[in-house]
Amino acid sequence: MFASNSRGLALQLSNHLKRLQSTLVLAEHNNEKLIPITQNAISAAKKIGGDISVLVAGTKCAPVAAQLSKASGVSKILLAENDAFLGFTPETLTPLVLATQKQFNFSHIVAGASAFGKSVLPRIAAKLNVSPITDIIDVKAPDTFVRTIYAGNAILTLKSKDPVKVVTIRGTNFEPAPLEGGSASTEQAAAGDYKTDVVQFVGQELSKSDRPELTSAKVVVSGGRGMKSGDNFKLLYDLADKLNAAVGASRAAVDAGFVPNDLQVGQTGKIVAPELYIAVGISGAIQHLAGMKDSKTIVAINKDPEAPIFQVADYGLVADLFKVVPELTSKL
Ligand SMILES: Cc1cc2nc3c(=O)[nH]c(=O)nc-3n(C[C@H](O)[C@H](O)[C@H](O)COP(=O)(O)OP(=O)(O)OC[C@H]3O[C@@H](n4cnc5c(N)ncnc54)[C@H](O)[C@@H]3O)c2cc1C
Numbered sequence: 411m412f413a414s415n416s417r418g419l420a421l422q423l424s425n426h427l428k429r430l431q432s433t434l435v436l437a438e439h440n441n442e443k444l445i446p447i448t449q450n451a452i453s454a455a456k457k458i459g460g461d462i463s464v465l466v467a468g469t470k471c472a473p474v475a476a477q478l479s480k481a482s483g484v485s486k487i488l489l490a491e492n493d494a495f496l497g498f499t500p501e502t503l504t505p506l507v508l509a510t511q512k513q514f515n516f517s518h519i520v521a522g523a524s525a526f527g528k529s530v531l532p533r534i535a536a537k538l539n540v541s542p543i544t545d546i547i548d549v550k551a552p553d554t555f556v557r558t559i560y561a562g563n564a565i566l567t568l569k570s571k572d573p574v575k576v577v578t579i580r581g582t583n584f585e586p587a588p589l590e591g592g593s594a595s596t597e598q599a600a601a602g603d604y605k606t607d608v609v610q611f612v613g614q615e616l617s618k619s620d621r622p623e624l625t626s627a628k629v630v631v632s633g634g635r636g637m638k639s640g641d642n643f644k645l646l647y648d649l650a651d652k653l654n655a656a657v658g659a660s661r662a663a664v665d666a667g668f669v670p671n672d673l674q675v676g677q678t679g680k681i682v683a684p685e686l687y688i689a690v691g692i693s694g695a696i697q698h699l700a701g702m703k704d705s706k707t708i709v710a711i712n713k714d715p716e717a718p719i720f721q722v723a724d725y726g727l728v729a730d731l732f733k734v735v736p737e738l739t740s741k742l
Contacts (some may be wrong), residue, residue: 432516445526624682655684
């Protein structure tokens with residue numbers, strides 16, 4: 411009788427263990443708007459199971475907290491408004507997260523693997539004396555995660571024995587949690603003096619664009635060294651406008667000064683997985699593929715039939731981009 415019930419018992423136990431999990435998600439925002447990767451992080455937290463709280467820290471972020479309180483699956487919003495958090499520096503945010511952790515004893519601390527998450531979470535992990543688990547693409551169990559290594563050429567499943575799992579998630583691998591259907595309560599986060607002399611936020615220069623944001627765009631048009639100059643990127647902007655696409659670039663294009671570096675796609679740039687990725691004048695180096703090979707459909711335009719990009723492209727056109735890109739744009 412025990413044997414026949416053992417599966418049910420195991421299931422009950424695993425559900426019970428899931429309930430014991432409690433995750434703190436660090437919200438990423440600019441005080442006015444939520445950055446969408448936060449919604450992907452909430453979905454990852456749901457997959458871990460258990461209770462989800464979201465920490466919203468900034469200088470004036472009550473509107474973002476209000477927006478997040480509607481996210482389905484979130485039970486609590488912790489709001490921390492303080493001038494110290496100007497520029498979202500890890501040095502000021504870490505003591506806040508540690509104070510919050512001391513108060514609630516979360517089993518998991520999660521953020522998106524964006525520049526923000528990548529800068530804050532490893533510092534928190536070091537302070538908690540645990541190993542950070544970075545850029546996960548799946549959750550197998552509350553202690554077992556999947557991530558890529560070697561620029562996306564191997565998949566690693568890892569089991570963490572740390573008491574607190576500090577995890578960044580790859581936004582493109584988790585659906586965004588909708589900002590509706592939920593009704594989380596909002597509380598003030600642990601108060602404290604979070605000012606520091608260690609670091610000072612001086613200012614920022616953001617590239618302004620009306621196009622969709624690169625990491626969440628449904629269509630991305632990217633240019634490489636084959637574009638030859640920054641001026642020629644106009645061809646890609648025109649094509650992108652027809653497709654409501656974001657524009658990306660290879661590192662060679664960035665290094666040559668054709669476009670700013672926040673457009674870089676790849677191992678050391680952004681990871682994208684749009685419905686459609688159009689690579690124009692890009693050879694398809696392994697470090698570039700690391701950032702886009704999970705795209706649903708890949709189109710390559712390159713005059714070299716041997717270019718490695720054709721090995722991952724669903725549709726390839728061996729042609730001179732200066733001829734075919736304007737043609738394509740005019741036909742759309
Ligand atoms: C540690 C490390 C990290 C890196 N990280 C990144 C990264 O994050 N992202 C990244 O992109 N790279 C990265 N790189 C660089 C990477 O190795 C390649 O050098 C880079 O991706 C090459 O860019 P590209 O394809 O634009 O240039 P190239 O390799 O020079 O390719 C240009 C392509 O344009 C084609 N072409 C030229 N003229 C035309 C034309 N008129 N019409 C059609 N096609 C044309 C050519 O046939 C060629 O295939 C990294 C490298 C290292 C070592």
